[in-house]
Structures are given as structure tokens and as C-alpha cells.
Amino acid sequence: MKGWMGKFRMLFLFGALSLILSGCGVDNISALKPEGYGSELLFDLMLISIAIMLFVFVIVMAIYTFVIIRYRQKKGQEDYIPKQTEGNKALEIIWTVIPIILLLVLAVPTVQATFDLADNSGSEEEGAINIEVTGNQYWWHFNYKGQEISTSQDLYIPKDKRVHLTMKSTDVIHSFWVPSIAGKMDTNPGDNQNTMSLEAYEEGEYLGQCAELCGPSHSLMDFRVIAVSQEEFDQWVEDMKNVDPEAQPESDVAREGQELFNNNCMSCHAIGSAPAGVGPNMTNFANRSKIAGILDPTKENLVDWIVHPDEIKPGNQMPSNLVNEDEAEKIAEYLLQLDHTDVTPESAEQN
């Protein structure tokens, strides 16, 4: 933490507050356990606002408690008529002016943080990582600009580096939210593209979610941001660029699966750097930590998903029963060997 914010944190209240709050939630999910630039800035802003608000609350509650204990009607007071006070100028000025000052104290860092997070100037710099995020019912697509890399569901970034996102949607409004490292931003359909940035301070696999109601499977639209070291990221980029979409699998079953996949699935899905299709890009599928964002990556789950996608994510676009269970097993075999790189979610956790 830098500058005046750092001094604020020294204050006992802030220390205590942040200690209490950061006890809440699970690592890599909770906004109260900030692990990136955006989330930390916002956590500090939250602490300032909570501290100011607690100050006001304590005063209100002190007066409140006193009043309802002290002035409750007592026995024998039935006929007593209290003095009919009209008001008090001095008091009224006090409780108008003090809140204004408190709000100004909050407004300054608010405006600062708002402009800070909107600052996208770094995206023009040489070597900047620009990623196009596309929200779809109910999956996410990531296009690394100028790199010819397309992935879906798992977003790899290097740690300690600001990554710039431009965001849009192909259908309805979604909202891209990674609570533990950044805030959220809507992905709008059409020309209303938004920008935001991500920076993770630690390596790790961070949960991302959709935060704008987008249909029945809104709650099942999870994705992951995987922050790895710069070297690992460079390696990943290199591997992704060299994906051969037509590579022959080793086992016979997987080869049959490839055949089936090409005949049945390729009209929507893609492997390699092909632009976003109707369905998610399958590159590096074997290294996904979840299938369809929510299922554990077992073969059984994958077969289940291929045959009955509508039972798992209601309302999604993938047709049910396009292939039978046997065929699905072969396709699963093929997909689960699409291991295009050694940089996996595990590499983010080993450090």
C-alpha cells in the first residue's frame, strides 16, 4: 500500500476492521480477501466507508438508547405533559454540517478510486496484454489481441502485471466479476464496449462469476482466472500459439472421438486460435479445472454433459442427445487428451 492510504491503515480501527472482515469467506473467491490491485483498492475504500458509517451509527445508537430508556413513560406519569419543543437551530446545524463533512471525506477517495480503475492508458504501451472478453449464455470467451490465442472459460494471466480487458456480449447483458482480484464490469451487447483491468498479486486460481441476470443458468456461468509467474505465462503463450488443431490423438478411441467431434461439434466449437464460435473454444480442454464451469473434470461428468447439457445448464444453446452415450464417451476421450501445455491450474498453486 502506498501513500496516504498506507497511513490510514496504520490506524487501529482499520487494522481491526480489516482483520475481522478478512476472516470472512474463502480464499480466491471472497472480495474480503483481496489478492489483486482492484480488489485491494476497493477493499480499502470499503474500510473507509465502513469506519465513517460505524462512527455515525455509534452516535445514533447512543442517543437512541438513552432516549428510549430515559424517556419511556413511567408509573404516575400518565397525566404529565412534556414541554412542546419546536426545534433547536444549533443542533440542526450540527447534524447537517457534520454529515456533509463526513461525506466529503468519503467522496474524495471514491472519486479517486473511480478514476484510477477507469484508467486504461497502459493498454497502449508496448508489451501490454490486451484481452477481449466476450460473455455468452452461459460461458466466457477470451481473445488475446495480437497473439492469435483464443480460450474459453479459463483466463491465464501473468501475476503482478496489469492486464487490460475490453468486454462485450454476443447475446444479453452479463457481468464479469472476479471478486478476489478485481471488481466487476458489465458486458453489453452491441457497440457499448467496456474496459477494465486485472492484476493479481499472487499466483492462484481465482473464481469468476456472472453478476448480471442472463437467463436460467445465470448462476452456473463460472469461470476461472489463473495467475501464473511471468515465465510460466510466456511458456503458456508459446504453447497456445503452437496448438495444432488437427493433431492425431494416440489412442484409437480418442481418434474415433476426434472423428465424431469433427462431424458433430465443429460447427459450433473450435480448437486452436479460430475466432469465437457459437460454442466455447476447446483448446487445452484437458487442463480445465471444471467442465462447463461447474462440473469436476471427470470423464463421467463430461459424457453426462455432452449428452444432456440442458439438464446441467438449463436454457443453454448446446443441443441434447446430438450423439449417443457411446459416441459421447469417445468424444470425451478425445477432449480429455487435449493437453496443449504444461502450464496448468496446478502450476499456479504450486508456488
Added chain:
Amino acid sequence: MSTALAQKRGLGAAIWDYLTTVDHKKIAQLYLVSGGIFFLIGGLEAMLIRIQLMQPNSDFISAGLYNEMITMHGTTMIFLAAMPLIFALMNAVVPLQIGARDVAFPFLNSLGFWLFLAGGLILNCSWFLGGAPDAGWTAYAPLSATSPGHGVDYYVIGLQISGAGTLIGGINFLVTIVNMRAPGMSYMRMPLFTWASFVTSNLILFAFPALTVGLFLLMFDRMFGSAFFDVGLGGNAIIWEHLFWIFGHPEVYILILPVFGAFSDIFSTFSTKRLFGYSAMVFATVLIGFLGFMVWAHHMFTTGLGPVANSIFAVSTMAIAVPTGIKIFNWLFTMWGGKIRMTSAMLWSIAFIPTFTIGGMTGVMLAAAAADYQYHDTYFVVAHFHYVIVGGVVFGFFAALHYWWPKMFGKVLNEKLGKLAFWPFFIGFHLTFFIQHFLGLMGMPRRYWTYQEGQGLDLGNLISTVGAFLMAIGTLIFVYNVIYTAMKEKKVSGDPWDGRTLEWSIPSPPPFYNFKQTPLVRGLDPLWIEKQDGKTGMTPAEPLGDIHMPNGSFLPFLMSLGLFIAGFGFIYQVDHKGWLALVFIGMGITLGSMLTRSLKDDLGYHVHKEELEEGGGNHES
């Protein structure tokens, strides 16, 4: 007309009486009963939502049905429960508080109610006719514009019709408060509830048209092939968000201001003290209403309006905390030095202060635009708006109903049962919603049908569901109290609380003409002034004379019935043009009724002086 009707007895006559009534007190009862029923329906939907979320990966209800539940819960609670209950209070109290014999436009008053009911019924018919709307109560395009089935069509048509009723009601109260005040009742002598109703009516007048426009655009997109929200054809989806929130934000003040007014009257009455800082309270009310129009984009911080717009709306939103704070302190100092009587009405009001303060505090936190990138569309927001809407509006309804029940029905709601209902509801409320602040920050987005295991959300959701059951128990005890009171309690005098304002100067329930003689108002808290001068009632401002009253009419019901029928025609003509027949029939009934109303003179009738002298000239009995 009413003399002839009075001859008929029995249930049929009573029903006919309510179908044709233009009496603000009976319309208040109609609003109360229908709003109350919708409140129970909305509550039932909430319970189903909470049961679904009780444990992770639950499939108690399906994902699609869940979205219908959340949509209908929000829509029902805001448009079909809170709005009519506001109008119930305004109808029951405002004319009495300003010393009027009725509202300015009794016919429109009745029309407003029946339109609201027609819209509400259409909306709820969707459950039985292929599925309810499922795009959230905010119905963001393009999700709403492309949602399959007829659910969202019901939303559009239902809200359009009930919205027209609300707009009519708002205009009516505006004119009533401007024109119908008793002699001496200057603006700065109006009770706070009347002031708040006045400001609320203004907000309705300016906010609802934005909703009307938005709904028309959505209606044309869905039913007649336009493309206002279709980006593929050059439309713009963000416009809906603006239109909705230009209406939607003032709407929350439309709900909260009247109950602020009610709390002011209650604190003052049960502390036996004049309201502290009356003029500051009036000023704060007006300022909140005014600022309410300047803050809509704080619902859209993550839409991508840019840092300049976000900062401006952040600061303007924070500004609202100032007049709200003024109100809280003035209420506290109204009690300060007073003699607090802890009745049920006062209990709800006392509980409101800390609850609403928490809601206001989280409101300021949400106003910090950047921080909202974390809060937005999470359970933090859900917790916040339930703290202000339940902790403010619903607590306010309970308080106001306990307070004005004797005026409306002549009996005091049982105090023991009143307190028995309060505690489970109050504790349950905090159990349900306080934990949700944390759930949101721990990563639980709003409107999630389910959540995964291992995300640390299990315990919080379980606690929240347990709290919801306590709230349901509290609500049921209140309903029982209403029935118990009607059956067992005794009639009370016109002034059971040692009241301060005009409504307590007349019998309970009041005669249909309210005031035999229009009272002369000599200051703020007019009845209190007279009591201090040793008098028992108001000094009349006029000699006893004939009272002119409006005739009842069946036309408002017919007009609404026509729109109700036409609504189904509009919804289903998308499937088959034959349904347009319903549009013609329905609109024929409505326009025919309007023509009848225009051509047929209806001059009302007089209650004669002699009848009044005899025994109140009570036509109805």
C-alpha cells in the same frame, strides 16, 4: 343513487357497494385488502426462494422457475403490495388530516384502484397461463426482449395498466392536497404524513411516465416487431436501464416517504410531543424527493458510463444521506424529553430507526461508485434494499396500520398479539438479511438459483432461511391479529391514542362525509391545540349546512375490466391474429364507459342539514 341502494341488504349489496364506491375510506379498504393479499403472495414467493437457497446445489425448484419466482417476488412486492398499501394509507388518512370530505376526484380515485387491480391480476394470471415473467423485476433488455414465452408480455401489460392507475392516483392526491385543505390548514401546518404524501404524489407524476415509455418500447419490441433494444438492428439495450431507473429510483422514495411521514406522526403522538424541527423535516422530505431524480445512474455503476458520470452520481447519491440523517435526528429528538408510550405502533417505529440507519449506511457505502464494482448485483445489494424497504416501508406499514387501524375500522388491533407478531418478524428480519451483506462480499451474486459447495456460503444461507421462516411466523400472527380484532375486540372512541391531528377529531370509523362541519385549523397539530385550550373537539369553520357528495359509479370497474380483457388480446395476438377480437371487445368496453362518463351528467347529491342534525345523516345504515 345511494339511497336506493341502501334499501338492498346482504352480501350482494355489500359487494355492489364496494364495486361502485367512490368513498376514499372504502377505497382505502379495497387497497388494503388487495395489497395485503399480494403481500402474502409475494411473501410466499420469497419463502420458496429461501427454501431453494437453504443448501448448496439444491434443486427444490428448477432454474427457470426460480427466475420466475425472483421476478414475481420483486414485481409483486413493489408494484402490487407496497404501492397499493401506500395508497391505502393515503386514502384512509390524507383527506381526514386536511379536513376534507373526500379527495378532489372521487371517480378517478376508484378508477385508479380498479386499474391497479386489473394490472395486478393480469400479471399473476401468468402463473397459470404458461409461465410468469423471468427477466428480473428490472427486466433488463435484451434478456426481457428476447425471453421466450409470454411471461414478460404479462409483465409489460400488467404493469402498464396498474401503472396508469398509480399515475391517476398520484395526480388525484396532488390536487386534493393543493385544493381541499380546511380553512387555516396552510402548507406549513400540514401533518408530516400529508406532506410526505404530497411529495410522493409529485414523484409519481414525474417518475411513472418514464416507466410507461420504457414499457411501451418493450411492448412494441416484443409484440409488434420494433427493435428499440435489439442491437443487431441498430437498437440500444442500455436505454432500458436508463428509463427503468429514472423511474425506479424515485420509486423507492415514493415508497419510503409516506412511511417517513407516518413515523413522524407516530413518534410525535406517542411521545406526547410536537414533532422536533418541523420545518427541517418538511425541507428534508422535499429535498429527498428532489434529489431522488438525480441519482438513478447509481444503479448502473458497472454498466460502463465512465468515471465522470459515475463520480457525479456517486456524490449526488451521498448527498441524500444528509436530509435522511436530519430526519433520523429529528425523530430521536422528538422522543427526547417526551413521554414514550410503547404501543405496538411505537414498537415498530422504534425498531425502524436502527434498522433503517443500517440500510442508509450501506446505501452510502454503495454510493461509493468504485466500491460498487464489488457490491453491485451481489447479496450485499439484496441486504441493503431489504434493510430500507422491509426495515423502512414494511415496518412503517405495520406501525401505520396499528396507528390508524382504529380510525379505519373503529377498533384497536390487539396490543398483545401486535407485540407477539413484532418480535419474530424483527428478529427474523435481521437474521435473514444482516448475514446477506457478508454473503455478497464473500462472493455470492444476486439472483443466483444455486451456489456451489466449498465457497463458504452454506452457513450464511441456512441462517438466512431460518430468519425468513421467523418473518413468515410474524406476518401470520399479524394476520391472525386482524381477524381476532374484528371478531373479539370492542369499539373504541374516535381518539384512542390522545391524537394531535385532525383525523382524531371525528368518530371512528368516520361518517361517510367525514366532517359534519369543516374544522377551523389554528396551527400545527390542530387537535392538540384545541385540547390544550380545554376544548374536546375542533371549532367549526362554517355553520351546519348541506353537504354535497359524489355518487357512486360502476364505470371505473367497467373501464378496468375492458383493459383487463384487452390486455390478454394484446398478449396473445402475437400467436394468432384472432386474439385481436379481445382487444376490440375490451377497448370497446373501456371506451364505451368513457363515453358514457363524458356524456352523462352526474352532479352528485346533497346530504341535507336536517339529516345531519338528526343523527349524522347516515345514508348507509
